[in-house]
Amino acid sequence: MTAPIVVFDLDGTLVDTAPDLLDSLNHCLQSAGEPAVNLGDVRRFVGSGSRAMIARAFASRGKTLPDSDLDSLQALFLEHYEAGIPGRSRPFPGVLEALDRLRRADFKAAVCTNKHERPARRLLEGLDIAGHFEAISGGDTFTYRKPDPRHLLDTIAQAGSAPGLAVMVGDSRADIDAAKAAGIPVVAVDFGYTDRPVHLFEPSRVISHFDALTVSLVEELVEAAADQTAS
């Protein structure tokens, strides 16, 4: 088989970023005179980019912000967040070993995140894992983002690979819906950020630790997808 590519989501999948997202979101809320949110709130609000996260925080209090307010709060968020990178964010247990394992098998890896590309790159560089990825795309890299399947497909193309060789790994509905719409198998992690349990979105597999992301699991999923396309 030609080498598969594993495309990873970032927040809540590769890296536990919630503590830093919480600090920067609360910095925004404080500037708007709003009380702080907690870690559990942030874990439900993340997944569709920082603008959506801020809007969801206000929506949870029955408030809708005009676009101009969202623009300035997002700018404030990004400035605060980027200044702190990598902060307290750390790769989830088993991530480094999984990346090494896939690399030793000559698999490719890429990141497809709804986080803006610049903080995504800075975070991966700050954690010394950027070199593992053939491509890194963010929510502002293209004119579309997850759950739009083109975000995932264009990331795979940037990495010099093909959708028929790809497996997505993610933590939220946006990841699962993007992969399904692209016809790509998707492994959901159940320790990330989501407002509902990931199995409800019917991913190909659910794993609870990166130890379960084996070379043979990736090969099995790619082969099963190829059989399905052929039949």
Ligand SMILES: O=C(O)COP(=O)(O)O
């Ligand atoms: O920052 C977000 O809201 C989403 O980021 P993710 O796509 O890497 O989960």
Ligand SMILES: [Mg+2]
């Ligand atoms: Mg995520």
